[in-house]
Amino acid sequence: MSQHLAQLHGAKGGHGRSGGHAAPHEPVFVGDTMAKLEQLFPLYPTREACLLPALWLVQEARGWISEPAMAEVAEVLDLTPAYVKGVVTFYTMYHTHPVGRHFIQVCTTSPCGLCGAEDTMKALLEHTGCRELGATSPDGRFTVMEVECLGACGFPTPILVDDDFIESVTPERVAEILKRYA
Amino acid sequence: MGYPHPRHPRETVVLSRYFGDAGARSYRGWVERGGYAALKAALGMAPDEVTAVVKESGLRGRGGAGFPTGLKWSFMPKNDGKPHYLICNADESEPGTFKDREIMRWTPHQLVEGCAIAAYAIGAETCYIYIRGEFTDPLRITAEAIAEAYAEGALGANVLGSGKRIDMVVHRGAGAYICGEETALMNSLEGKRGNPRIKPPFPAQAGVWGMPTTINNVETLAAVPHIITRGAAWYKALALGNPKSTGTKLISVCGHVARPGNYEITLGFPMKDLIFELAGGMRPGRTLKAVIPGGSSVPIMSAAEAEDCPTDYENIAAKGSMLGSGGMIVMDDSTDMVYQIWRLARFYAHESCAQCTQCREGTAWTTKVLERILAGKGKAEDLDLLLELSENMTGKTICVLSDSCAAPVVSGIQKFRSEFEAYVSKARKPALAAV
Numbered sequence: 001m002s003q004h005l006a007q008l009h010g011a012k013g014g015h016g017r018s019g020g021h022a023a024p025h026e027p028v029f030v031g032d033t034m035a036k037l038e039q040l041f042p043l044y045p046t047r048e049a050c051l052l053p054a055l056w057l058v059q060e061a062r063g064w065i066s067e068p069a070m071a072e073v074a075e076v077l078d079l080t081p082a083y084v085k086g087v088v089t090f091y092t093m094y095h096t097h098p099v100g101r102h103f104i105q106v107c108t109t110s111p112c113g114l115c116g117a118e119d120t121m122k123a124l125l126e127h128t129g130c131r132e133l134g135a136t137s138p139d140g141r142f143t144v145m146e147v148e149c150l151g152a153c154g155f156p157t158p159i160l161v162d163d164d165f166i167e168s169v170t171p172e173r174v175a176e177i178l179k180r181y182a
Numbered sequence: 183m184g185y186p187h188p189r190h191p192r193e194t195v196v197l198s199r200y201f202g203d204a205g206a207r208s209y210r211g212w213v214e215r216g217g218y219a220a221l222k223a224a225l226g227m228a229p230d231e232v233t234a235v236v237k238e239s240g241l242r243g244r245g246g247a248g249f250p251t252g253l254k255w256s257f258m259p260k261n262d263g264k265p266h267y268l269i270c271n272a273d274e275s276e277p278g279t280f281k282d283r284e285i286m287r288w289t290p291h292q293l294v295e296g297c298a299i300a301a302y303a304i305g306a307e308t309c310y311i312y313i314r315g316e317f318t319d320p321l322r323i324t325a326e327a328i329a330e331a332y333a334e335g336a337l338g339a340n341v342l343g344s345g346k347r348i349d350m351v352v353h354r355g356a357g358a359y360i361c362g363e364e365t366a367l368m369n370s371l372e373g374k375r376g377n378p379r380i381k382p383p384f385p386a387q388a389g390v391w392g393m394p395t396t397i398n399n400v401e402t403l404a405a406v407p408h409i410i411t412r413g414a415a416w417y418k419a420l421a422l423g424n425p426k427s428t429g430t431k432l433i434s435v436c437g438h439v440a441r442p443g444n445y446e447i448t449l450g451f452p453m454k455d456l457i458f459e460l461a462g463g464m465r466p467g468r469t470l471k472a473v474i475p476g477g478s479s480v481p482i483m484s485a486a487e488a489e490d491c492p493t494d495y496e497n498i499a500a501k502g503s504m505l506g507s508g509g510m511i512v513m514d515d516s517t518d519m520v521y522q523i524w525r526l527a528r529f530y531a532h533e534s535c536a537q538c539t540q541c542r543e544g545t546a547w548t549t550k551v552l553e554r555i556l557a558g559k560g561k562a563e564d565l566d567l568l569l570e571l572s573e574n575m576t577g578k579t580i581c582v583l584s585d586s587c588a589a590p591v592v593s594g595i596q597k598f599r600s601e602f603e604a605y606v607s608k609a610r611k612p613a614l615a616a617v
Contacts, residue, residue, distance in 0.1 A: 043351045045391055046372065046373070049371060049373045052353070052354065052355070052356055053353070086375060087374065090358065090375040090376060091357045091358050091376075092357035093316070105316070109529055110437075110522055110525050110526055111278050111511050113522070113525055114513060115436075148275075149275055149277040151275060151279065151280050151282075152283065153434060153436035153442070153511075154434060154442040154443050155442075156436070156442075165316070165318050165319055
């Protein structure tokens with residue numbers, strides 16, 4: 001590990017919602033996760049192209065992408081932290097702050113909206129106890145986010161709970177679906 | 183995972199033949215159903231011959247633009263000594279469209295085989311399949327199919343014993359509608375923000391990593407093995423009266439219909455029959471009001487226009503709209519057009535990459551003005567203001583995202599003006615709280 005990287009890992013991660021006394025950043029790219037990243041390198045002609053996959057690896061490992069994690073990604077891919085942050089914040093699926101144990105995305109774009117998606121969204125907020133969209137429930141279990149078209153317009157309303165793509169969700173089905181997620 | 187509807191006898195089932203048949207998902211299952219014979223046959227032809235067959239078939243891009251596929255392949259330079267790339271655009275994000283998802287999750291090898299044939303034709307050794315990040319099932323299933331194809335020798339250093347090398351990689355997007363635009367997708371694949379690039383240069387000259395690149399939609403590539411196996415003449419004969427629109431097309435019918443789903447039609451099929459017979463028509467007691475025929479980016483058609491229109495590129499264009507991606511959003515007489523157009527504008531405002539001023543500002547202001555109208559605070563001149571904004575958003579930006587926002591606004595005001603006026607005159611109660 002380079003000295004620069006070691007400094008980053010020792011740096012205070014004060015950018016999360018938890019305040020200024022966050023634990024030091026534990027490196028993500030060690031052991032199996034580093035091995036997974038290294039397997040990607042030969043698939044692309046540049047290291048930069050591994051940025052989106054590397055960010056997915058961070059989010060899988062930590063649930064969100066902190067600024068120290070962005071700096072670590074920048075270090076392993078030979079990019080600048082500012083560049084990495086620019087990319088992270090362009091895409092809606094990367095979380096730049098902690099979210100609940102289960103992240104729920106609900107589509108309300110026009111085709112689903114015509115078929116009652118807003119009612120499904122309201123039922124998700126009500127049953128999870130999330131006060132508003134983007135907020136995490138007081139028990140830390142869920143975060144609900146309204147998203148644009150999930151590409152399953154023939155199955156209104158589709159939702160994503162973590163990586164589970166669930167079709168045809170009506171308000172009546174919400175309670176039963178949420179039971180699957182502790 | 184189920185398939186929602188049985189095949190309708192008036193469908194022309196080619197790409198969707200094995201939708202709902204889980205046995206078709208494995209390499210063995212695909213081979214048993216005739217799979218990989220087309221790749222074998224293509225590898226026995228010269229790359230230019232493969233391109234010529236596709237050109238002759240009349241196949242056009244199924245992602246939205248409808249550009250002739252064989253012609254696009256023929257733009258790739260020959261013997262230039264540079265690496266060539268094939269990209270499969272599986273970023274399906276156009277509201278109303280959900281066909282590529284079905285191709286990937288039911289028949290992933292149909293796509294892998296189509297990609298391999300296209301890569302061979304354009305002289306590419308590497309193909310990237312860029313799948314939107316939310317498509318967790320297609321991502322997993324396509325990656326498994328690629329791994330199987332490597333294990334069976336259909337991909338890798340010696341494709342089916344031909345001595346040709348073709349590598350295939352699944353690349354996961356991370357949530358951005360704009361990455362379905364081909365140059366934005368290439369930037370995203372390079373590890374950048376998904377901002378579209380100015381064209382020219384076109385991808386065939388300088389695409390991903392500056393190298394000659396062909397980028398095709400999932401449905402386009404999935405059609406290729408069938409064309410190779412059954413011939414250009416067979417594909418060309420799949421047309422109902424219009425020789426410029428050939429082959430079959432998956433139409434994703436959604437919104438206010440009894441049986442939403444993907445219906446595979448021969449191009450030229452009557453839109454009225456598609457909506458009322460195949461998709462089961464309106465819910466009881468409802469009548470058809472409007473149709474957005476090609477994904478949310480195309481102009482809205484009135485019921486009368488839709489009921490008198492063959493479903494193909496030229497005939498829909500003649501009615502002032504576009505076949506686009508084939509994502510057909512159907513709206514019945516219960517629909518508040520002003521509210522729906524506002525919801526679409528909000529989508530484009532959210533998805534604008536913010537690179538061009540006309541788009542960044544135009545999509546946001548269009549949304550705000552529509553919000554004001556829906557909140558009962560609209561002014562008589564707001565309709566002209568919306569049209570003026572739309573004019574400034576059409577044909578003036580790097581990509582067509584802002585044109586896509588203008589399309590439903592302009593066509594909506596043209597065809598449903600009285601609904602806007604009812605909000606402005608307060609004849610209609612506000613649908614949104616004041617902003």
